[in-house]
Amino acid sequence: MGYHDATTRVIAERAGVAEGSIYRHFPDKRALFVAAAVEGQRGLTEWMADLPARAGGRPVADVLTEVFVELSRLRETVVPLELAMAATPELQRHLEGAALDETVRGLGGPPQLLADYLRAERERGRVRADLDPTRTAVVLLATLFGVQTSPLAGPGGLDEAGIRELVSVFVDGIAPRPAPPAPAG
Amino acid sequence: MGYHDATTRVIAERAGVAEGSIYRHFPDKRALFVAAAVEGQRGLTEWMADLPARAGGRPVADVLTEVFVELSRLRETVVPLELAMAATPELQRHLEGAALDETVRGLGGPPQLLADYLRAERERGRVRADLDPTRTAVVLLATLFGVQTSPLAGPGGLDEAGIRELVSVFVDGIAPRPAPPAPAG
Amino acid sequence: MGYHDATTRVIAERAGVAEGSIYRHFPDKRALFVAAAVEGQRGLTEWMADLPARAGGRPVADVLTEVFVELSRLRETVVPLELAMAATPELQRHLEGAALDETVRGLGGPPQLLADYLRAERERGRVRADLDPTRTAVVLLATLFGVQTSPLAGPGGLDEAGIRELVSVFVDGIAPRPAPPAPAG
Amino acid sequence: MGYHDATTRVIAERAGVAEGSIYRHFPDKRALFVAAAVEGQRGLTEWMADLPARAGGRPVADVLTEVFVELSRLRETVVPLELAMAATPELQRHLEGAALDETVRGLGGPPQLLADYLRAERERGRVRADLDPTRTAVVLLATLFGVQTSPLAGPGGLDEAGIRELVSVFVDGIAPRPAPPAPAG
DNA sequence: TATGAATGAGGCTTCATTCAT
DNA sequence: AATGAATGAAGCCTCATTCAT
Numbered sequence: 001m002g003y004h005d006a007t008t009r010v011i012a013e014r015a016g017v018a019e020g021s022i023y024r025h026f027p028d029k030r031a032l033f034v035a036a037a038v039e040g041q042r043g044l045t046e047w048m049a050d051l052p053a054r055a056g057g058r059p060v061a062d063v064l065t066e067v068f069v070e071l072s073r074l075r076e077t078v079v080p081l082e083l084a085m086a087a088t089p090e091l092q093r094h095l096e097g098a099a100l101d102e103t104v105r106g107l108g109g110p111p112q113l114l115a116d117y118l119r120a121e122r123e124r125g126r127v128r129a130d131l132d133p134t135r136t137a138v139v140l141l142a143t144l145f146g147v148q149t150s151p152l153a154g155p156g157g158l159d160e161a162g163i164r165e166l167v168s169v170f171v172d173g174i175a176p177r178p179a180p181p182a183p184a185g
Numbered sequence: 186m187g188y189h190d191a192t193t194r195v196i197a198e199r200a201g202v203a204e205g206s207i208y209r210h211f212p213d214k215r216a217l218f219v220a221a222a223v224e225g226q227r228g229l230t231e232w233m234a235d236l237p238a239r240a241g242g243r244p245v246a247d248v249l250t251e252v253f254v255e256l257s258r259l260r261e262t263v264v265p266l267e268l269a270m271a272a273t274p275e276l277q278r279h280l281e282g283a284a285l286d287e288t289v290r291g292l293g294g295p296p297q298l299l300a301d302y303l304r305a306e307r308e309r310g311r312v313r314a315d316l317d318p319t320r321t322a323v324v325l326l327a328t329l330f331g332v333q334t335s336p337l338a339g340p341g342g343l344d345e346a347g348i349r350e351l352v353s354v355f356v357d358g359i360a361p362r363p364a365p366p367a368p369a370g
Numbered sequence: 371m372g373y374h375d376a377t378t379r380v381i382a383e384r385a386g387v388a389e390g391s392i393y394r395h396f397p398d399k400r401a402l403f404v405a406a407a408v409e410g411q412r413g414l415t416e417w418m419a420d421l422p423a424r425a426g427g428r429p430v431a432d433v434l435t436e437v438f439v440e441l442s443r444l445r446e447t448v449v450p451l452e453l454a455m456a457a458t459p460e461l462q463r464h465l466e467g468a469a470l471d472e473t474v475r476g477l478g479g480p481p482q483l484l485a486d487y488l489r490a491e492r493e494r495g496r497v498r499a500d501l502d503p504t505r506t507a508v509v510l511l512a513t514l515f516g517v518q519t520s521p522l523a524g525p526g527g528l529d530e531a532g533i534r535e536l537v538s539v540f541v542d543g544i545a546p547r548p549a550p551p552a553p554a555g
Numbered sequence: 556m557g558y559h560d561a562t563t564r565v566i567a568e569r570a571g572v573a574e575g576s577i578y579r580h581f582p583d584k585r586a587l588f589v590a591a592a593v594e595g596q597r598g599l600t601e602w603m604a605d606l607p608a609r610a611g612g613r614p615v616a617d618v619l620t621e622v623f624v625e626l627s628r629l630r631e632t633v634v635p636l637e638l639a640m641a642a643t644p645e646l647q648r649h650l651e652g653a654a655l656d657e658t659v660r661g662l663g664g665p666p667q668l669l670a671d672y673l674r675a676e677r678e679r680g681r682v683r684a685d686l687d688p689t690r691t692a693v694v695l696l697a698t699l700f701g702v703q704t705s706p707l708a709g710p711g712g713l714d715e716a717g718i719r720e721l722v723s724v725f726v727d728g729i730a731p732r733p734a735p736p737a738p739a740g
Numbered sequence: 741t742a743t744g745a746a747t748g749a750g751g752c753t754t755c756a757t758t759c760a761t
Numbered sequence: 762a763a764t765g766a767a768t769g770a771a772g773c774c775t776c777a778t779t780c781a782t
Contacts (some may be wrong), residue, residue, distance in 0.1 A: 019756090126361070127360065142331035147327040170358060171359055374558075388744055390743055391741085509702060516696075517698075539725065541729055543683075543725065548732075572768090
């Protein structure tokens with residue numbers, strides 16, 4: 001449901017408060033919406049907080065798959081908000097000014113955490129050295145967003161198998177791999 | 186700009202016609218919007234029509250980069266429409282019933298053309314044999330969509346350098362490549 | 371169907387002409403509507419033209435029944451127009467200025483013809499001498515109109531049996547009749 | 556004034572409220588209109604509630620005259636609504652579903668009350684035994700409606716004298732009465 | 741002269757916001 | 762502080778009328 005479909009009446013109803021009461025907590029509807037989006041991000045961010053610490057453990061593909069599965073689950077509630085933000089430039093402008101929770105700001109949000117993880121793995125030689133972790137993180141998250149958003153992927157986004165394939169593309173690329181050198185024996 | 190921000194007044198104004206004239210050509214606003222989206226797709230699709238025939242030519246990464254650069258350019262007009270479609274389920278339902286131009290339907294649209302290209306390259310051994318071309322095409326296009334849409338990538342989406350890096354990730358993956366076998370010599 | 375439901379588009383469609391062509395024959399929609407009402411009256415009036423000449427023939431109740439049955443039949447097309455006129459004061463004002471066909475004007479329309487008939491019967495002693503024929507005619511026609519119009523009578527107005535009962539009330543009244551004097555024998 | 560002339564703007568203006576406020580009390584314009592008609596009926600019905608109890612008292616013609624004079628007065632506000640209902644089939648369908656005030660429903664509305672009165676008078680021998688009270692009541696009310704509605708009666712409907720004559724026609728009929736039998740002397 | 745696309749005023753309705761209670 | 766009725770701007774759409782062809 002987008003920004004315009006979430007009328008103040010519906011919001012108030014679901015929140016179990018009167019319509020007028022909204023304006024005691026938020027100056028206007030936009031602020032309420034931005035706050036909801038930020039709040040959604042907070043949940044995601046907290047879940048991902050330990051991601052950088054997991055570098056060097058399980059294979060990168062496994063970690064990314066797990067992260068993406070969780071993201072896609074959590075995002076079921078967040079994506080509509082983000083879509084609304086994306087589709088409503090008016091909201092984006094106000095997002096910048098939004099008072100980000102200090103905890104969240106410190107963590108930097110999902111993109112920062114994913115970038116930190118990728119950087120840590122790169123240092124361990126498990127990620128290509130020529131990739132910029134930040135930009136790569138953005139591409140990964142944008143893909144997840146695109147896949148769950150675009151009509152192309154069908155309604156409901158990707159299931160776990162789909163996410164696994166997606167991660168496979170990211171990790172190994174679409175180009176065929178040369179045969180690994182025969183282990184020295 | 187989303188579906189709701191594109192008021193009939195604004196649309197009529199930009200088209201240089203009276204508001205009432207819209208309804209001589211479209212039964213309602215929804216139909217107008219869907220038609221605009223379909224028309225946008227038509228331009229994209231025509232540009233991509235010869236894509237499958239290019240398989241086996243220049244390196245896959247180069248072709249994809251070129252395609253994505255063009256897509257991102259053309260999509261400057263299409264993305265807002267697609268975003269609106271994505272953010273407005275009401276529109277998606279009606280898109281299915283929309284009278285797709287026969288030319289476009291025959292070509293199958295960008296996802297189909299890209300899938301055909303990938304399949305052709307796979308047959309030539311230039312794309313991993315274990316990937317499903319259709320799903321891979323969807324992931325590629327969804328990524329492009331996500332990158333140009335998500336607030337993460339900043340306003341304006343990716344420039345050509347960004348697209349080049351994005352394609353690099355897709356083609357070669359983020360995992361480090363083993364050293365290619367030393368050419369015989 | 372009323373004045374507002376008869377849109378110029380519908381009228382033009384049914385008439386098999388283009389919408390714009392209406393305005394070559396009538397200055398505006400109002401004039402078109404008044405003309406249609408007048409035309410409807412013309413048919414009724416012509417059918418009733420010989421009514422006054424029938425005075426003295428068959429019993430008054432029979433004549434009135436026959437007239438009302440025919441009126442109710444013809445009025446199936448006229449009543450909607452009259453209703454529209456009644457419900458739209460704007461139209462009534464313009465009806466007065468309408469160019470009544472000379473023939474119709476000469477005859478005076480249904481009320482005048484019915485009044486003439488009643489007057490002729492009154493002279494023959496077959497209608498109460500203390501009733502004003504014109505006002506009585508108006509009451510009779512208004513009743514027919516009311517019965518065919520008011521929701522009370524149910525959809526479709528009265529059938530022939532209903533009209534017969536209605537006429538019976540009018541002719542003999544609702545008060546019980548004293549026994550007629552025994553014919554001299 | 557008809558249904559279409561009573562625009563929401565005009566209604567709101569006359570009611571001294573904002574246009575949008577209408578929709579806090581009624582789901583749409585139709586409902587508002589039907590409610591107004593029902594409310595109008597309520598006033599009429601309450602006024603007529605004691606009618607059946609008056610049978611056997613003053614002469615039938617006097618009672619009917621009194622009733623019709625009052626009806627015509629009250630109906631000055633109701634007739635436009637009823638006309639609108641009659642001219643707008645869409646409204647009639649919704650009238651059936653309208654929540655009639657229980658009081659009104661119990662009384663059955665003006666037609667039922669008038670029919671009850673006529674039946675009571677018939678039992679007293681003051682109304683013809685061969686007339687169906689319900690149908691007669693409908694004819695009487697339809698006539699009043701027709702007279703106040705039809706352009707024939709001129710603007711403003713009937714005055715008291717006109718109503719007296721109308722009732723006279725109904726009570727005694729238009730046929731001449733035979734001389735009452737000479738009282739025994 | 742006939743057509744029908746274009747026009748724009750105005751209709752009904754929604755909705756974010758205000759305000760008296 | 763909370764409520765929810767009231768507000769009025771604005772949205773989509775219809776329709777009588779005009780005008781270029």
